[in-house]
Amino acid sequence: MKSNALYDIWKVFGAEVRRVFSDRMVMLVFFVATVIYPIAFCAIYNTEYMHNSPMAVVDESRCEASERFIHNLDALPEVSVEYKCSNMAEAEQLMRDRKVHSIVYFPRDYGTRLADLQTARICIFCDMSSFYYYKNAVTGSSNLLINEMQSIEVQRYEQVGLDDQQANEMVQPVVYDDIKLYNPSGGFASFFVPALLIIVLHQTLFFGICIMCGGANENKKELFRIPSYLRHSVHRVIFGRALCFVLLYIPISGFVLWIVPWFFHLPQLGTVYDLVMFLLPFVLAVTFFGMSFGTLFSREKMSTVLCCIFFSAILFFLSGMVWPQSNMPKLWLWFSYLFPSTPGIQGYVRISSMGAHLKEVQFEYLALWIQTACYFVTTCVITYWKNFKRGRQSRLLHRLHSQYQMRVAKSHIVDTQ
Secondary structure (H helix, E strand, C coil): CCCCHHHHHHHHHHHHHHHHCCCCCHHHHHHHHHHHHHHHHHHHHHHHHCCCEEEEEEECCCCCCHHHHHHHHCCCCCCEEEEEEEEEEHHHCCCCCCCCEEEEEECCCCCCCCCCCCCCCEEEEEECCCCCHHHHHHHHHHHHHHHHHHHHHHHHHHHHHHCCCHHHHCCCCCCCCCCCCCCCCCCHHHHHHHHHHHHHHHHHHHHHHHHHHHHHCCCCCCCCCHHHCCCHHHHHHHHHHHHHHHHHHHHHHHHHHHHHHHHHCCCCCCCCHHHHHHHHHHHHHHHHHHHHHHHHHHHHHHHHHHHHHHHHHHHHHHCCCCHHHHCCHHHHHHHHHHCCHHHHHCCCCCCCCCCCCHHHHHHHHHHHHHHHHHHHHHHHHHHHHHHHHHHHHHHHHHHHHHHHHHHHHHHHHHHHH
8 A cells, every 4th residue: 555655744743742741741841841840940940140248257367368368359349247156165166066157367467477478378178068059159259368468469569669660560560350151150050051042952852752752652542553564664654753752842942042041141152043053963862862751761651760860960960061072081072972962062052151163062953963863763763673582473473373273163163063
């Protein structure tokens, strides 16, 4: 029986759409999780950075220089001097009670060593339970300490007879400008959330496809049954199913990667054309990856849930956002490119946060198309193999049933004789 390719693809597409909208869990993942998770993540991290981290100060020198330093330290946006302690034991107790996250200690000889033109010492103790506690304390204190050291050096040069201009030139012979590209405020959301949005898209699409596969196996339904006239055209069935997910997820991706960042004022330096052209192979690669994995491994819905939770953290750590790809072992770097999320995150961050064009993310773009082709082939092979295996089992069962009926008929004839 011959059939038209477009009609066959359209027929499979329609069946897949009905299957999606008849499964409540799939609809929850596709249309609710993709709305709640991006908005929740952006709302949580929308403040960009943490202000006024509580700090304790132990000043045993009680000199003019230490008082000036403490006053300037309290004026910084990163930290707030909440407690002035008389000794270290008191400050340590405050840190144990989680009332402060850093301690600045001035030794007793701080003022006298500065007066004697010697090197003085300031100790900074930081809470490492959170990176931002450490960052705020060290960054704020270090920048202030550099300015304080320059001021002290200028005073010492002026004491030996140099004027103010000459002293400043001796202290800072080279003037530099600190320019932060692409994330001027150093905000956490601008760095973290774009990668997280790609993970949300990847996992919800992958999760939804695997749920459909697991649910079909759980209910003993033949999700991948191929009609006899399409037995040698498996690719039409795969194209029809993939078309359903792509058409559903292109607008969902536009909402997650364009509308949500625009609403929360995240970086959007790329063009719509570059973003859409990049998302097309990404959605296709994730679709075929999910179909391959779900067809081969998904046996029930709950196993898919555990698999998704297990994969999410791994994908984020392999993406190159937590640890630079240049410092990854080669084995793990190549392993990370088995997942569409890795080139997807790298390419999207460059387009949205750095204003890159499609030709400037050519490596990630080609990697996604290669993944699309590879996972399409594996999906076709796995689907054909499963149908061939099930067809052979059904033929064997039919043959055994026929033999059994023949034996029953023969025994009935013998009994009647």
